[in-house]
Amino acid sequence: MFVGHYSVAFAVKSERNRIPLWVLFVAVQFLDYIWATLVLLGIEKLRVIKGFTAGSMLDSYYHPYSHSLIAAFLWSTVAAIGYKPFCSWLGYPYRKSAALIVGVAVFSHWILDLVVHPRDLPIYDNTLKVGFGLWNYRDPEFALEIALLVGGIMLYVARNVLSATRKTAVIAFGVALVVVQIGDTFVPRTPLSDKATAMGVWIFYTLFVVIAFFLENARGRRKIDSP
Numbered sequence: 001m002f003v004g005h006y007s008v009a010f011a012v013k014s015e016r017n018r019i020p021l022w023v024l025f026v027a028v029q030f031l032d033y034i035w036a037t038l039v040l041l042g043i044e045k046l047r048v049i050k051g052f053t054a055g056s057m058l059d060s061y062y063h064p065y066s067h068s069l070i071a072a073f074l075w076s077t078v079a080a081i082g083y084k085p086f087c088s089w090l091g092y093p094y095r096k097s098a099a100l101i102v103g104v105a106v107f108s109h110w111i112l113d114l115v116v117h118p119r120d121l122p123i124y125d126n127t128l129k130v131g132f133g134l135w136n137y138r139d140p141e142f143a144l145e146i147a148l149l150v151g152g153i154m155l156y157v158a159r160n161v162l163s164a165t166r167k168t169a170v171i172a173f174g175v176a177l178v179v180v181q182i183g184d185t186f187v188p189r190t191p192l193s194d195k196a197t198a199m200g201v202w203i204f205y206t207l208f209v210v211i212a213f214f215l216e217n218a219r220g221r222r223k224i225d226s227p
């Protein structure tokens with residue numbers, strides 16, 4: 001799963017929990033950030049093979065520390081526990097149940113990966129691998145990514161007070177994410193090395209985090225939204 005993960009970030013953000021969208025963008029891809037880092041360090045293993053599945057070239061054959069069920073649960077707990085201190089560190093407001101929401105956002109990554117991955121997600125360590133394999137069916141997988149994203153953005157727009165400008169910016173970003181997904185799913189390309197792929201993950205995901213930050217924080221000449 002790629003842009004579909006962001007549906008959760010959009011969907012859970014509300015005026016009540018006030019969790020910054022950029023934080024949720026990190027949360028829903030937290031496991032992949034760990035994965036990309038561990039691949040760069042040579043600890044987790046990845047092969048990039050053209051046509052490995054219809055919708056993805058990633059043969060992630062060893063990723064117990066980022067993508068086992070137990071690891072996903074532990075990282076989600078770490079994120080949930082760390083969110084309150086993180087807020088006081090950055091001076092963000094902390095609302096009740098926000099820690100739980102951040103933890104759930106991190107864990108959602110594993111659940112969505114479970115739907116699309118071939119049987120390469122271990123329950124613990126590197127054993128008992130699961131995965132429903134929707135990546136074997138290119139078009140349905142693509143449709144799911146887009147449906148999730150659109151649903152998430154619709155919830156975000158409905159649950160948050162947004163100026164017309166900001167609403168347009170959110171929708172434009174959604175369209176850009178769809179274009180990115182079209183490129184990822186349908187445009188044939190030569191496989192990159194494992195390390196280059198992991199580097200690309202860091203770069204693209206962080207770019208999206210930065211955009212999510214500006215979506216909520218950019219100010220026009222007129223102060224249009226309440227902070």
Ligand SMILES: [Zn+2]
Nearest residue numbers: 031032109113
């Ligand atoms: Zn993943």
